[in-house]
Amino acid sequence: MTSRFNRRTLIKGAAISLGLVGLPSVGLSQAKPNIVIVGGGFGGASAARLLRQLMPSASITLVEENAKYTACPFSNLVIGLGRPLDAQAFSYTGLESSGITLAYDRALDVDVTNKTVSLASGVTLPFDRLILSPGVDMRWGAIEGYSQDAAELLPHAWKAGPQTRLLREQLQAMPDGDTVIMTVPPAPYRCPPGPYERASMIAHYLKTQKPNSKLIVLDAKDSFSKMTLFQEAWAEHYPDHLEWRGAIDDGRVSRVDAATNTVSTDFETLQATVINVIPPQKTGEIADRAGVSDATGWCPIDPISFESRLQSDIHVIGDATIAAPMPKSAFSANLQAKVCAVAVARLLSDLPPQPTVLANTCYSYTTPDEAISIAGVYTNEGSSLSSIAGAGGVSPLGADKSIRAAEAAQAVHWFETITSEAFG
């Protein structure tokens, strides 16, 4: 407990590194440290921006393939409600104008011995500290028949962008009366309540645009985030348009066939016009290259500094981490990024990182006007993150519509705030 009240030295140390006090740079290991961040999502962009503020003299390079980031939160509203995909896109010009170097490139490999990152263009970036925020990759082949090629026919839409548009267009092109199937993987995966928000939005689309059609959700699990709240909403709004089958009802999908538009469970093969396969996931590939992922496919981290358990001087944040009970959410990635940025600033000033309290809030839409939420509070004191007892939880069941509407409005505000914080 006392450790958290010892942060005076953090600020003092950082102040020294900032040159704000006329003291010799005692304890400052690097006059101009090189910080490289890979991945420009909510994690990487947020880390870059806070580090820019904390360490004005540091060289900060953000490696990101795309000129614009397409955000996943609210992308289910693109699919079901026709929200413009442009509303999900954010550029890095704000980061660049603050003095962060953007390398619009693909990180290919990490040399942990020489502490360099090699890029597809042939450039090699040296680092004192590397922050990986690689997000998720799909485990191609984990469901038999589901490959990158198959995803062009049976979209996952679990990375926002062209896949999101494809799923929207397939729903629009589908004749009324046809069936939509969504498959949901076992945990852990990006955005635990995301599939169920998406199911709600697709069911709303069917109810209003294709009233003779139906969505069947085939789930590898028997329970899920905000389950009773979603099921309450589905019973009220989509009794004829949404059917959810858990693992116990043969919901686990083992095989898909893009040629015949079929999905196979243990006992049955179903055909549908639109099939949204949300496949099992793992950390983004660069984490494997850097040697920071383990046999689970995810990255073990020190919960205070988010430094890799497997490689020193390399930190991992966001969806790629093993940070449960913190979910793989945009909120988590943003906050982990900020906590990691403070830790990196301290470490580069020869100061130990300090524990703190972390939190998460996720909103999910159930109708165009109503949302539900889940919140959690976590301590990073100890060997892993853990939930603080008595805190957190979900929106009340059976609540008045005004409460659902209020949370929908909060969701909009949250999206504006967090995208502004990450991308400027």
Next chain:
Amino acid sequence: MPDRNLQILMGALSVISLAACGSASDRDTQQPAFSLSDATDSGAQLALACSGCHSAASGAIVSLNGYTREALETRLLQYKSEADGTTVMHRLARGYSDDDIAEVSAALAPLGSAP
């Protein structure tokens, strides 16, 4: 519009730089905005979670700008103690100790009254 958490951390940084000669007992004295004690340091890190939702613009989620430390602390303790409260803030506040709440309030308040 600069990020609130950055303002907080930078605010803490610059103020501490002014008070760098202060003694370790500073945190025991409740100082108003300008003379931040080192309590603000841990508060500033706690406040990193706030800025994920609270921006300078009030809307469906209120801006924290302009609130005094006392007002923030009172409201957060209220959220924490209202056993039947179901809002996101009720659910979050229950995860913080009274000391956490005092610190995060101190970190958020001084900049809230900045122009």
